[in-house]
Amino acid sequence: MDKVIIAENLSLAYSNNETIINKVNFSVNSGSFVFITGASGSGKSTLLKSLYGGLRPEQGSLIVGGVEINGVSRKKLNFLRRHIGIVFQDYKLVKEWTIEKNITLPLLINGYDKNVTQNQVDSLLKHVRLKHQAGKYPLELSGGEQQRVAMARALSHNPILILADEPTGNLDDYSSGLIWNLLEGANTQLKTTVIVVTHHIPVTMGVDYKHFHIEYGSINEVN
Amino acid sequence: MKSIKNHFSLVIALVSILFSIQVFIIVDRSINAYKENLANNYSIIMVAQIHIPQEQIKAINPLIVNVSELNPEGVIKRLNTKMDQKNLELLKITLPKFYKLKLSHFPSPQEIKKLTKNLLETKSVQKVENFSSNHDNTFKLLLLFKDVISVFSLSIFVVTILLILKELRIWQFMHNERMSIMGLFGAPAWLSSAVLFRLSIVDAIIASFITFIIFSYIESSVWIARQFESIGIEVVVFDKVEDFSLLFAVAILVSVLLASLILLGHKEEV
Numbered sequence: 001m002d003k004v005i006i007a008e009n010l011s012l013a014y015s016n017n018e019t020i021i022n023k024v025n026f027s028v029n030s031g032s033f034v035f036i037t038g039a040s041g042s043g044k045s046t047l048l049k050s051l052y053g054g055l056r057p058e059q060g061s062l063i064v065g066g067v068e069i070n071g072v073s074r075k076k077l078n079f080l081r082r083h084i085g086i087v088f089q090d091y092k093l094v095k096e097w098t099i100e101k102n103i104t105l106p107l108l109i110n111g112y113d114k115n116v117t118q119n120q121v122d123s124l125l126k127h128v129r130l131k132h133q134a135g136k137y138p139l140e141l142s143g144g145e146q147q148r149v150a151m152a153r154a155l156s157h158n159p160i161l162i163l164a165d166e167p168t169g170n171l172d173d174y175s176s177g178l179i180w181n182l183l184e185g186a187n188t189q190l191k192t193t194v195i196v197v198t199h200h201i202p203v204t205m206g207v208d209y210k211h212f213h214i215e216y217g218s219i220n221e222v223n
Numbered sequence: 224m225k226s227i228k229n230h231f232s233l234v235i236a237l238v239s240i241l242f243s244i245q246v247f248i249i250v251d252r253s254i255n256a257y258k259e260n261l262a263n264n265y266s267i268i269m270v271a272q273i274h275i276p277q278e279q280i281k282a283i284n285p286l287i288v289n290v291s292e293l294n295p296e297g298v299i300k301r302l303n304t305k306m307d308q309k310n311l312e313l314l315k316i317t318l319p320k321f322y323k324l325k326l327s328h329f330p331s332p333q334e335i336k337k338l339t340k341n342l343l344e345t346k347s348v349q350k351v352e353n354f355s356s357n358h359d360n361t362f363k364l365l366l367l368f369k370d371v372i373s374v375f376s377l378s379i380f381v382v383t384i385l386l387i388l389k390e391l392r393i394w395q396f397m398h399n400e401r402m403s404i405m406g407l408f409g410a411p412a413w414l415s416s417a418v419l420f421r422l423s424i425v426d427a428i429i430a431s432f433i434t435f436i437i438f439s440y441i442e443s444s445v446w447i448a449r450q451f452e453s454i455g456i457e458v459v460v461f462d463k464v465e466d467f468s469l470l471f472a473v474a475i476l477v478s479v480l481l482a483s484l485i486l487l488g489h490k491e492e493v
Contacts, residue, residue, distance in 0.1 A: 052407065081409030094401045109410045 002030040004193045009060035012046050020046045022217035031191040033207050038214035044197040048165050052084055053077045082110050085154030087164035091146045093138040099149045100134040106157040124152040144175030151179050164196045236386045237430030241470045243379035250372040256456040258329035269322040269342055270350040284341045289325035395485050402489055416486045423478035431471040
């Protein structure tokens with residue numbers, strides 16, 4: 001099975017040189033569903049950030065979708081990011097754009113045809129139950145609704161990899177349920193690799209998954 | 224509403240820059256027109272012992288464009304009653320030749336000095352009257368007026384640039400988030416900054432048209448025309464093609480520069 005992520009002796013640190021992830025080795029198979037757990041401040045989000053090139057490795061090698069993150073050029077990084085869907089804890093929606101336009105963003109960047117874009121956005125708005133809110137702006141929506149928009153945006157361009165940073169943190173059960181269903185759907189139907197950073201793995205997960213736990217800068221697979 | 228306010232502040236800043244540039248252009252044109260007017264009314268008187276051909280006088284200094292010999296008949300006529308014909312004939316022969324020299328433009332004090340020196344170096348030229356005292360005062364007044372307006376325009380320009388730099392920070396804050404988010408989804412720099420460049424170009428177009436309307440109105444103003452008429456000059460206040468093209472180019476340049484600075488100063492939030 002192809003590996004989407006390969007980390008060898010990977011160390012991550014911020015500019016103050018305090019090592020957060022220390023010489024870890026792991027890999028993620030294409031089409032798998034992965035949970036990364038750990039206590040607050042353990043480095044879960046930092047690891048996720050490195051997977052989309054937001055943080056370069058301090059040491060070691062990190063290959064995502066065949067692209068070596070260490071020393072990657074801006075052009076190549078942009079190319080990689082066009083094939084990744086990211087869901088941020090703080091949503092990162094463009095406030096001055098309607099939710100419809102926010103969902104369109106990855107399609108616009110990937111140069112999709114206008115008709116394809118419209119069909120895809122309509123379908124995703126239906127899936128996240130926000131069709132009636134299409135013309136609204138992010139700040140007019142609740143936190144749960146904004147996270148559903150962020151999820152729809154991450155799925156819009158059928159990425160090979162979805163990275164989600166605590167996608168259901170602080171959300172009500174309804175929104176959480178919708179988001180887990182979408183992530184499971186992307187994984188089972190579209191064979192998209194999904195990596196979720198979370199504090200709690202839902203008990204009702206309907207897919208097989210891999211579980212990594214981060215503690216004291218090390219990453220261990222939990223069986 | 225906030226976005227309109229931000230647009231408004233850049234448009235106002237751009238209009239101020241364009242306004243100061245056009246005011247400077249008008250003042251420069253007025254001074255040149257006034258200098259031309261002065262040059263038409265200003266001449267130098269040269270006195271020579273013998274007749275000198277016009278072409279020879281013109282060759283002395285390129286400033287001289289026209290030479291006319293003053294007719295001594297008027298003076299002689301006044302003496303006519305007191306002198307006999309023989310003496311009058313003798314006087315006509317011995318009387319020095321007076322020449323009125325017209326210049327190509329209103330000269331600077333240095334040019335007058337050089338011209339006077341050149342003329343006096345010419346054989347048989349006895350005296351040159353350049354009316355330098357009157358001339359110097361007028362010329363200094365003109366220069367002072369031009370300097371005052373230049374300082375005024377420059378002040379507006381500097382204040383406006385400071386305003387624009389402040390605007391730059393607001394824009395940086397405003398656009399940074401969107402550009403970062405677009406970058407996280409792999410947008411190249413040209414795409415993530417496209418909105419910024421589009422907005423700044425739209426602002427430049429709006430500012431240019433506001434300036435166009437202001438100066439078209441000023442140009443058609445009877446009061447302004449009368450002011451120029453009263454000092455005997457005719458000035459093009461606003462050339463709708465030439466001046467507008469210049470102002471439009473400046474507005475586009477400033478706003479594109481502003482957008483480029485934002486792009487250069489952009490740091491990706493991750």
